[in-house]
Amino acid sequence: MAKDKGLLFLTVPPEYIPSRRRDPFGFADIANYYSDLLAPGITNRNRDARWLTILCWSLDQIDKDFRNNDTDDYYNYLRGLELRWVMETCRLADEGKGRHLPGSRAVRRWLKSRAWSLQDQMGKDQWRRYRYVGPYASYRRLLQEIGLLDADGWTPIGDGPKLAKLIRPNLKDNTNKATDGSWVDYWLRRWPEKEKPQIELIPKSARSLRLTKAEIGLIEPLIFGDSIDGKRRRTIAKAMAKIKADNHAEMCLQIQRHLLKVSSSWPEEEKAKFEKLSTFAFMADAAVTALQAAFMVAEEPMSVRDVTKKVAVEIDALKESVKNWKKDNVWTRADSFALEIAKAKRNSDCLTSLVNLHIERHSGLKWLILQSDNLDRAVRYSAPPYGFYRFRLEALARMAVGCGVIEALPSPFIGETAEGEDE
Secondary structure, three states: OOEEOOEEOOOOOOOOOOOOOOEOOOOHHHHHHHHHHHOOOOOOOOOOOHHHHHHHHHHHHHHHHHOOOOHHHHHHHHHHHHHHHHHHHHOOOOOOOOEOEOOHHHHHHHHHHOOOOHHHHHHHHHHHHHHHHOHHHHHHHHHHHOOOEOOOOOOEOOOHHHHHHOOOOOOOOOOOOOOOOOOHHHHHHHOOOOOOOOOOOOOOEOOEOOOOHHHHHHHHHHHHOOOHHHHHHHHHHHHHHHOOOOOHHHHHHHHHHHHHHHOOOOOHHHHHHHOOHHHHHHHHHHHHHHHHHHHHHOOOOEEHHHHHHHOHHHHHHHHHHHHOOOOOOOOHHHHHHHHHHHHOOOHHHHHHHHHHHHHHHOEOOOOEEEEOOEEEEOOOOOOOOOOOOOOOHHHHHHHHHHOOOOOOOOHHHOOOOOOOOEO
16 A cells, blocks of 8 residues: 555555446446545445434433333334434425435425324435435444444444534433324424424525534544544545636646645555546546436437437537547446447437446446437436436535535535435
């Protein structure tokens, strides 16, 4: 491994098998390599550092209220409290929009009608999935990595109890544990709704991510401190703050130039991969943009030729990005992708190749299908699925803003709505 000016880079693959719910071209391994290199320990769903404080308090409260119960039931209690926090935030005048609030769409509907339980409003599938996409699932790994949560997944440790004490909702004594099954009703009895939401406690808006001084004092050293990963996260965040870029790929190019300049001792294989960061970002972004454009045009089955006429700008950008890709066996999957696109002489052939590569290589969700010479949507979404390969840089930047490491989100991330922001 290479160590230079306090910055240590990965030289071994991650222990987990990378997977992406929306991986339109099968580039997950490449994207995860760069994500682990640039934003170690961060996931795309780490979008608001306030949730670290909220979850420490929530887990502490679960322990106090249910410490004599089997821990196998703990998540059922916690889910009700997670949703109580989402509910509190959705009671704002702006309905909590622009915050990381999994399940908020169902909560907003429920707040307006309350004709049945929130569990029924969400439905069986979303209620079950919340265990895997809710706040606890989103931040548990980070909480454990930075030493705020024990390996058991339920016990705040280190500075976790100190964070928990920073939040003091006005809870009422309530020994009645009767419930409709959701445990939301229990937490509403313990923490009744007031006339106005408690703004100082709730998840942060993308327009104002900065935590309180007390929170920053506890959280910032853990995420951006003196550990190997902490130094790397700080270096990348600071670099992003100085960059003037109009888009994500341009930002990657400038990060690449900066780090190759300040870090001179790179293992050969690692350097070869890092030198392809920006060209991969340009090609991957162009490919996803072209696929999204085609998706928007093909509301109903339409000939490839007609679709091509409407997405000519996106196809030209893709062809240009492929010209800059050097096929050198560093990333063989990207090499073969670029070769197939480059072989197409006409724009319609290029679009056909792009869609075929998507159909052959996608993981998790297929967007488009080809039937004879017609292009059609494989899923009847009103907007194209979010499928960009973004290396968790926005999530890292948001955490850095929250912890006071940088002042504001870099311009490529302002106004961009990532998957899972407001569900």
